[in-house]
Amino acid sequence: MKRSLRLGTRGVIHRLAAWLLIFSLSSVWAESLQLPAPGPKDTCPVCGMFVSLYPDWVATVVYQDGHAHHFDGAKDLFKYLLNLPKYAPGHNRDDITRIGVTEYYGLSRIDARAAWYVIGSDMLGPMGHELVPLGSEEEAKDFLRDHRGRRIVRFDDVTPLLLEQLDQGKFD
Known part of the structure; x- marks a missing residue:
């Protein structure tokens, strides 16, 4: 026994x-990233849209002092991060403690640096062509195939030129 x-x-x-x-x-x-939710009056610092109207696309930056800026999609988040002097005068990238995006399939908030992004798909966000965040490479490949995406990029691959191409609907 x-x-x-x-x-x-x-x-x-x-x-x-x-x-x-x-x-x-x-x-x-x-593991989900713990981020504050946007309130009904929170607007995207890049485009001015009310972020809480698009919960499936929310992205957030949290600073050391606890205040947060919310975005209506990963594309505007990256525009913000790549041009802080324009969108957040007086803020420093070194003071950012968390950067999160809403991943497409589970709608959980995940670390933007760990996400996989599909560009050029048939899935449009609040601001048109979007970087669609996924939680794994496998999910990104599935999404790319299922939604006729053009390519997969990572956090450090996103450049101002790539964002401009997304805005223009060009994905070369």
Whole structure:
């Protein structure tokens, strides 16, 4: 009896470890980023739209002092980050503690630096052609295929030229 209990416990532990590994690799169980939600009067500092009207697209920057700026999509978030003197005079990129985007499939808030972005798809955001955030490379590849996307980019791949091309509907 003691032997079968020990083997049973070992089997449970092995199964539990396998499930934990599977879940940790899945973006469905990826750790959500804790970010404040935009209020009804919060406007995007880039375009001026009311952010809370587009909860599926919200992106957020949080500073060390706790204040946050919200955006109606990843595209405006990147415009902001790439030109802080224009959109946030007096703010410094080094003072940013969290940058989050809403991932497409699970609608959870994830770290913008860890996201995978599809551009040139048939899915339009509040401001037109958008960087669609996904939680994993596999999800990005599926979205690219399912929504006729042009390519996948990462956080550091986003440039002012890429954002300009998105605004113009060009994805070369």
